[in-house]
Amino acid sequence: MKVAIVYCTHHGTTEKVARLLAQKLEQHQVSVFDLGETPKPDIAPYDLVIIGGSIHVGMIQNKIKRFCEKNLEVLLEKEVGLFICCMLAENQKIQFERAYPAALRTHSKAHGYMGGEFKFEKMNFLEKLMVNVVAKTHESISRIHYASIDRFLQELELVEEGITQ
Numbered sequence: 001m002k003v004a005i006v007y008c009t010h011h012g013t014t015e016k017v018a019r020l021l022a023q024k025l026e027q028h029q030v031s032v033f034d035l036g037e038t039p040k041p042d043i044a045p046y047d048l049v050i051i052g053g054s055i056h057v058g059m060i061q062n063k064i065k066r067f068c069e070k071n072l073e074v075l076l077e078k079e080v081g082l083f084i085c086c087m088l089a090e091n092q093k094i095q096f097e098r099a100y101p102a103a104l105r106t107h108s109k110a111h112g113y114m115g116g117e118f119k120f121e122k123m124n125f126l127e128k129l130m131v132n133v134v135a136k137t138h139e140s141i142s143r144i145h146y147a148s149i150d151r152f153l154q155e156l157e158l159v160e161e162g163i164t165q
């Protein structure tokens with residue numbers, strides 16, 4: 001199967017998840033596209049497109065929104081998996097719903113809430129302040145949900161239950 005993983009990241013967490021997915025799908029033909037570097041990847045040759053972005057102040061990156069809007073017709077003809085990285089577990093469902101168009105959410109085979117990380121060493125002053133206020137922390141934390149990554153792949157039926165590493 002030809003798989004495209006399209007992602008956007010601020011501080012590297014979504015990239016980490018995208019690369020982990022690619023690694024776990026090594027038996028397929030996988031291409032990984034960072035929308036920051038490749039704003040208009042050609043997804044026509046792919047059977048499955050996985051799209052992932054991160055949530056900042058309640059919103060996914062505009063690049064992900066634009067990619068989904070511009071490619072909606074093509075995406076609705078392919079298998080699709082959608083995921084977000086975020087830290088506020090209580091808001092993840094609503095943030096996911098706001099992140100992706102309804103038609104794409106309904107069409108997609110898998111939805112992933114992959115958790116996230118706070119990397120204070122990569123934040124600017126304003127970001128540190130926001131995280132301090134919203135999450136009441138000033139420490140770097142890694143809370144990537146590795147089990148959700150495996151479940152996501154199982155929902156896509158690309159790996160069998162119990163054999164993900």
Ligand SMILES: Cc1cc2nc3c(=O)[nH]c(=O)nc-3n(C[C@H](O)[C@H](O)[C@H](O)COP(=O)(O)O)c2cc1C
Nearest residue numbers: 009010011012013014054057058086087088116117
């Ligand atoms: C300034 C800032 C605002 C954030 N806002 C939210 C938010 O509104 N909701 C949430 O669930 N997580 C929020 N997060 C957590 C990010 O989603 C998390 O850090 C994620 O791992 C970032 O992934 P990235 O490095 O790929 O961009 C925020 C993080 C930062 C630094």
